[in-house]
Amino acid sequence: MSENQPSDWPTWLVAENDSIKSSDRWRSPRSFDANGPVGILDGQTVVSFASNDYLGLTSHPAVKAAAQDAIDRWGTGSGASRLVVGSRPIHHELELNLARWRGTESAVLFPTGFAANLGLLATLGGRGVVIHSDELNHASIIDGCRMARSNGAEVLTYPHLDLETLAANMESHSDARQVVVTDSVFSMDGDVAPIAQLAARCARYSALLILDEAHAVLEPIQPPQLSGTTIVQVGTLSKTLGALGGFVAGPTVLVDLLVNRARTYIFTTAPSPADSAAALAAIEILQSDEGAALRDRLRSSVDRIRPDHPSPIIPIVLGDEAAALRASQQLLERGLLVPAIRPPTVPVGSSRLRVALSAAHTDEQIDALLDALNTLETDGG
Numbered sequence: 001m002s003e004n005q006p007s008d009w010p011t012w013l014v015a016e017n018d019s020i021k022s023s024d025r026w027r028s029p030r031s032f033d034a035n036g037p038v039g040i041l042d043g044q045t046v047v048s049f050a051s052n053d054y055l056g057l058t059s060h061p062a063v064k065a066a067a068q069d070a071i072d073r074w075g076t077g078s079g080a081s082r083l084v085v086g087s088r089p090i091h092h093e094l095e096l097n098l099a100r101w102r103g104t105e106s107a108v109l110f111p112t113g114f115a116a117n118l119g120l121l122a123t124l125g126g127r128g129v130v131i132h133s134d135e136l137n138h139a140s141i142i143d144g145c146r147m148a149r150s151n152g153a154e155v156l157t158y159p160h161l162d163l164e165t166l167a168a169n170m171e172s173h174s175d176a177r178q179v180v181v182t183d184s185v186f187s188m189d190g191d192v193a194p195i196a197q198l199a200a201r202c203a204r205y206s207a208l209l210i211l212d213e214a215h216a217v218l219e220p221i222q223p224p225q226l227s228g229t230t231i232v233q234v235g236t237l238s239k240t241l242g243a244l245g246g247f248v249a250g251p252t253v254l255v256d257l258l259v260n261r262a263r264t265y266i267f268t269t270a271p272s273p274a275d276s277a278a279a280l281a282a283i284e285i286l287q288s289d290e291g292a293a294l295r296d297r298l299r300s301s302v303d304r305i306r307p308d309h310p311s312p313i314i315p316i317v318l319g320d321e322a323a324a325l326r327a328s329q330q331l332l333e334r335g336l337l338v339p340a341i342r343p344p345t346v347p348v349g350s351s352r353l354r355v356a357l358s359a360a361h362t363d364e365q366i367d368a369l370l371d372a373l374n375t376l377e378t379d380g381g
């Protein structure tokens with residue numbers, strides 16, 4: 001035990017908490033009493049610009065009714081893992097529809113998107129494998145890469161969107177089985193990966209391209225084969241689809257292997273029937289005229305805040321943590337909930353407001369946000 005490490009747990013726990021507090025990074029969940037963007041936070045009615053419910057489907061009558069019907073038919077929990085007696089017909093129906101929607105041969109459900117990334121990357125990782133990961137990938141990809149590394153894979157992180165470094169790294173490992181993994185929409189910057197170029201790189205080395213589509217709502221769905229590369233899609237039911245859960249969609253041979261090897265699929269209780277039914281109803285809406293109209297509405301709200309920005313995640317980078325906290329507080333005083341995102345979630349010096357838009361926001365709510373953001377800029381925020 002090192003000299004400055006306490007030997008007993010209570011002292012260590014207090015010291016760890018104190019060190020987070022003293023660096024201004026202490027966080028705790030606040031209760032937001034809401035069903036849609038408007039709700040009550042600490043007694044104040046606010047409009048949230050912080051949710052990933054991009055099309056407002058968590059409150060859609062058909063989605064809610066599907067979840068309620070599933071509870072009536074199968075009860076609340078699944079009671080066992082998928083490979084024991086936790087699989088319900090709704091899980092299979094959802095997997096079939098996920099595969100159809102994403103244009104892949106097969107799909108498999110996981111408890112969350114986080115678990116999907118862990119299960120996929122740990123299963124693919126092993127000796128002779130090199131995984132190339134964008135430095136701004138989501139924490140679940142980073143942790144999945146750690147698991148792959150502990151299974152014997154080599155993991156190389158490339159600077160954000162730096163295709164030249166990626167190309168050089170791939171060339172110098174051309175005899176390995178290679179994987180490139182990237183968020184398709186980056187969760188804190190709202191920028192997008194150059195998928196066609198990544199696919200072309202992967203094709204050159206017969207590498208797998210894994211796209212984490214968690215925040216992809218405005219882009220067209222990628223064809224599963226692009227430039228001769230196999231694309232594996234990871235997704236979540238928890239954002240655009242308004243439920244809870246994750247999935248991997250790709251070739252059947254890969255999905256079959258995940259069912260037999262992925263520990264975050266095997267050793268965990270099957271997703272709840274209600275969540276699966278809600279996601280299934282949400283996919284149906286997405287593929288309908290109503291879904292197209294919701295996406296158009298979201299696109300036009302994004303354009304009002306930042307024209308041509310590629311996603312509903314709009315960062316307003318302010319620099320230090322205090323500036324971001326101050327701006328967030330100013331907006332809150334006007335009834336607008338826009339979180340300040342600080343290290344360690346984003347790099348030091350890039351603390352920011354993160355605006356997340358939804359088709360459920362009204363024109364008046366978007367007007368109020370625009371107005372407040374303009375005032376922030378005038379104040380030097």
Ligand SMILES: Cc1ncc(COP(=O)(O)O)c(C=O)c1O
Pocket residue numbers: 112113114115117138140183187212214215236237238245246
């Ligand atoms: C890019 C990305 N991947 C994966 C996840 C994890 O998804 P889930 O919330 O379903 O665990 C998230 C969400 O937080 C994410 O932003």
